[in-house]
Amino acid sequence: MRDVRVAAVDLGASSGRVMVGEVGPYTVALRECHRFENRPARVHGTLHWDILPLYQEMLAGVRTAGPVDGIGVDSWAVDYGLLDADGALLGNPVHYRDERTNGARDNLERLGAQELYATTGLQFLPFNTIHQLSAETRLDSAQRLLMIPDLLAYWLTGEQGAEITNASTTQLLDVRSRTWATGLMARIGVDPSLFPELREPGTVIGDFGATPVIAVGSHDTASAVVGVPAANERFAYISCGTWSLVGVELDTPVLTEASREANFTNELGVDGTVRYLRNVMGLWLLQECVREWGADTTELLRAAAKLSKGAVIDPDDPVFLPPGGMPARIVEACRRADQPVPEDRAAIVRCIVDSLADAHRRAVEEAQELSGRAVDVVHVVGGGARNSLLCQLTADACHLPVLAGPVEATALGNVLVQARVLGAVSGDLAQLRSLIRGSQQVTRYEPARSAL
């Protein structure tokens, strides 16, 4: 075994970063070498990702990283770029929060919600790729669809492919056979040849200069789940950032009617695992308030921590999906739900955190009931692991200890999958996770006694 140094590119909805990971047989160390904003742009009413600057920033980060043995790219799910016959990008990718999928519920009914779940195992989210493609206007000139991380890897290497963890979020993948669901493609009028061949995390995509570009769990949540420092399989995770992805790790999908009704998803994970989870609206609610107020998040959370439990609303109400006007929408939701109406910023923040903790509890409980996997602990990874109020209230609500951290679980998952390909580490996910446990700090939150 040899020590390796790799670059992990991790693009999130509000920022991107390039991290350098140094991995030896017993340690993994991370250093951030470049961070940049991701600012979507609205043009003629449509919300886009400004993808070329993101690519440039990613290149700048890789250059800053210096000589590395590998590069891996992950990003948010469901979004894609379309290429023409020459491999040129047909316009900027559309943002999943764009309103073009407002008719997604009808599309779901048209396609048959039960049949769709039986094939793909995916929860209904209006922005699943299948619904975006049903509203896509550029298909006539498109020859190829590449998911965002696959698009960036294509620009780096010239090689096209579809990494399977992210492909599983399209709702166009057969979750049992792990192959493209070409029948579904035909039903939405999309030629199956639009989609490239699938590839597994842990394969080499091609080279960028002399450096191999390695397929990692290119769906950021798949890499984050690899980065959960769990000691055994009795754990729930919350990958907590813009979204809270709450669930358990399984070997096989759960495709029951009860699971569909509870809107649980079976996304594919690294090493053939299934990420059985539900999307909770996450810190997006807080991020949007902070953006509108121009306020300091730490100060707001400190003020909210001094208040007692306030209004609880359903954070997953689709009214919260689009950007803009979030504080007013939260106040309105409290009114509609006959909850105490928050009268200042601290009370709105408290309402967000209490509502997220409650939604976390529901998802943790239902994941266990529906999958039969019992858990003893909830791991919170990602930026939300820094939010001590949210971690404590989640522990209280779930009646379970919360282990918070690492914040950079996604980058760690990305780095470790590369390191395994390069021969710096070996073994299964349990072994990769023991490396994280040995090298990263985790904070423990016990559930409050009154909550027991």
Ligand code: LRH
């Ligand atoms: C988190 C995430 C999540 C998806 C959403 C689109 O970044 O990838 O897993 O549901 O973005």
